[in-house]
Amino acid sequence: MDTTTLKIRILGDPVLRRKAACVKKVTAEHCEILKEMCRLMYESSGIGLAAPQVGISEAMIVVDIGSGLYKLINPRVIKREGHQAIEEGCLSVPGISIKVKRAKKILLSAIDETGSPVTVKAEDLLACVFQHEIGHLQGKLIVDYANFFDKIKIAKKMKSLKERPKSAALPKAQTKSGKLQL
Numbered sequence: 001m002d003t004t005t006l007k008i009r010i011l012g013d014p015v016l017r018r019k020a021a022c023v024k025k026v027t028a029e030h031c032e033i034l035k036e037m038c039r040l041m042y043e044s045s046g047i048g049l050a051a052p053q054v055g056i057s058e059a060m061i062v063v064d065i066g067s068g069l070y071k072l073i074n075p076r077v078i079k080r081e082g083h084q085a086i087e088e089g090c091l092s093v094p095g096i097s098i099k100v101k102r103a104k105k106i107l108l109s110a111i112d113e114t115g116s117p118v119t120v121k122a123e124d125l126l127a128c129v130f131q132h133e134i135g136h137l138q139g140k141l142i143v144d145y146a147n148f149f150d151k152i153k154i155a156k157k158m159k160s161l162k163e164r165p166k167s168a169a170l171p172k173a174q175t176k177s178g179k180l181q182l
């Protein structure tokens, strides 16, 4: 596979709703995809990206909130504690941010690029980002957490996205708004 052709998929693309398959054996191709996902995440000023967001229906995520890069395969939350609600954006749902209730502290189990099992403890923003990305692996998007007012906001946004000529790039404000892009 030529991973340089991967691009970020936008709401409406069916791959975002598919449940990602568990990776049985980590191959060089998986490592290539993870590398390309990191490039796309950084290029889009994102702090997390899941493989379905680049059209790959396999359980892989990358996360970097500024305190180090995580590349995780088959990540799973094995412990949850407390609650938090942070306004989240998503690279696959441009221009929308929605407050999502999630656990404040989590313990994750996953495997790394070498196929070795790892556990990761996370809290606050990092915990939020991991839960957001794991949501992508289950076909969940922030719009699924929308309340009535959010839904109006989303409908308006989708309309403006549809009316935007295909060749036009997203306005800079949407990627550099300072909002969390995951």
Ligand SMILES: [Zn+2]
Residues within 6 Å of the ligand: 089, 090, 091, 092, 132, 136, 182
């Ligand atoms: Zn997202």
